Amino acid sequence: MDLILFLAFAAIAVICALSVVLQTHPIASALSLVGVMGALSVLYLLLGAEFIAMVQVIVYAGAVMVLFVFVIMLLNADAESPRSTSAMAKALGLPIFLAFAAVLALAVLRLFPDTPLVRFGEFTGGGPADVGMALFTRYLLPFEVISVLILIAIVGAVVLARKEID
């Protein structure tokens, strides 16, 4: 059961991710991204990270994607025109990617040759209380420093979106 759930949602995530890149219309790409986020949240849930799974749905699949879609619609973006890719990128892109994936798979297989499957419910400690505890004790400093990151994102958006240079 766990294996079937994992395989199904992992496959959905990969297919949706490919679709994000391959679709020519921005709205279709954005909706595929919702699919990736949703499938990922199920994978988190299988790993026992309930809080992260919920946040993934509410924040990413919900709030962030709604903003994306709004912006795309406001800009009235059309399907992108086909671009010319260099011949080298076309010829080498896929083989290099496959080689990279093979190396990664090999590394993981070597490191964990016969690890048993993760059973649903085996992991605990991904609830809101645990996450909150970690955020405010061990990871207090990164949590605080991220506020600077958000602040510069806002300042940067204001700078780049201002009406005219005075």
Add this chain to the structure above:
Amino acid sequence: MLDSFIPSWAELLRFMPEIILSLVGSLLVMLEPVTGPKSKSMLGHVAIAGLIVALGATFVAHANPGAAFSSMIVVDGFATFFRVIVFTVGILTIFSSYQYLDREGSNRGEYYALILFSVVGQSVMVVANELIMIFIGLEISSIATYVLAGFLRDDKRNNESAIKYFLLGSFATGFLLYGIALIYGATGTTDLGEVRQAVLQSAEPPVLLLSVAAGLMFIGLGFKVSGAPFQMWTPDVYQGAPTPVTAFMSAGPKAAAFAIFLRIFVTVFESVGDRWEPLIWASALASMTIGNFAALQQKNFKRLLAYSSIAHAGYVLVALTARSEIGTASAMFYLAAYALMNMGAFAVIAHVAGKGETTVDVSDFAGLGAKQPVTAALLTIFMLSLIGVPLTGGFFGKFYIFKAALESKLLWLAILGLLNSAVAAYYYLRVLVVMYMEEPSARTENLEPMPMSLQAALWLPAAGVLFLGIFPSAVLEFASASARLLGQ
């Protein structure tokens, strides 16, 4: 567990420079709407004051070394050394920005705030002792720099520069993050010290996974330091960005990225060192060769310095390839000298560039020696230091790097690096020839006198370059003592 909830005073003290700069940065954003359009430079003075206070706090923090916040950060000599570099770069950037921003009609408080926040990010990077912390610092520094590169929003070249830097930079960050994820997967922790312990203590260290992680992090960090083969973005971004921002990018974020490069590769990946050494070896050689030979053909001075910055990244990668304490120390010394000489050279360009940066070709500098002899003399010092002529900081920087390479039996890399420096001398000297031997150009004929702020941005690095060239031992001894702390 709860006793670590409230940070102690000592911990706050160790993080004080970043706290001060974040507060001053926020203050600037709040002051910006209430200052009149004529007095925006006041905000720059506030930013400089903040940086000087932070510099003081750095020395106070250095007197109380150690880890803080569940060993998220560690204040050691290495961190202090790089903190001083990035704060100094911040001060020099603001000094060279006043005139430039006034000329472009874009003197705004957000500019100074973004510089301060970017410096906070770099400072977090160099004190971080934990991969998540390093990542957050890198993102703060990068995002602020992307915005700064496109600060003159109505300038097409600014837009090109910002969008190229942003797209490629985010892509490279993805690789870095993947590398961090693999390290966590292999060892179950992101704390540099714990990762190192986990690798040393395990009977069968996950060599393959760590090598892949090292490769991925090399891609991410190689982009940030513009080492080959991830250097393609550098000329376009450096050319398009406002000149003071280019100076900032080529010194501050680069030094901080090299700091984490050293910290991660010398501590975490030490055990797989013989795997990544050929990779860095090839990258160092390619960076030096591509940078120097491409620079030979440049007419635009900013583009020339962009290629030269690729070459200089190659020299520092040589020091990293040495994989020794003296290699680390020489890289630290070189980055300090390079930050100073590059800041100075770009300050001269910012002065000559003119409104809209219409005169930034090397030929526009013709006759500078006759018209403004002091400016020309200072630019000469920076160019000689970039070549690596004795009595300048650049000489000892290169000397220590190649010495470290030879001690680690990297004979060929040292020979090819030295040949490369000889090639580099040609294009730096060409600037001097144009400046002193040719008739004044239309630009130098009517060059306005240099304002005080820009003079500070020239004299300070010139003094620093000469100090490093005449009394190198003081700085080098500090660097060597700090390099020993790595890996504890």
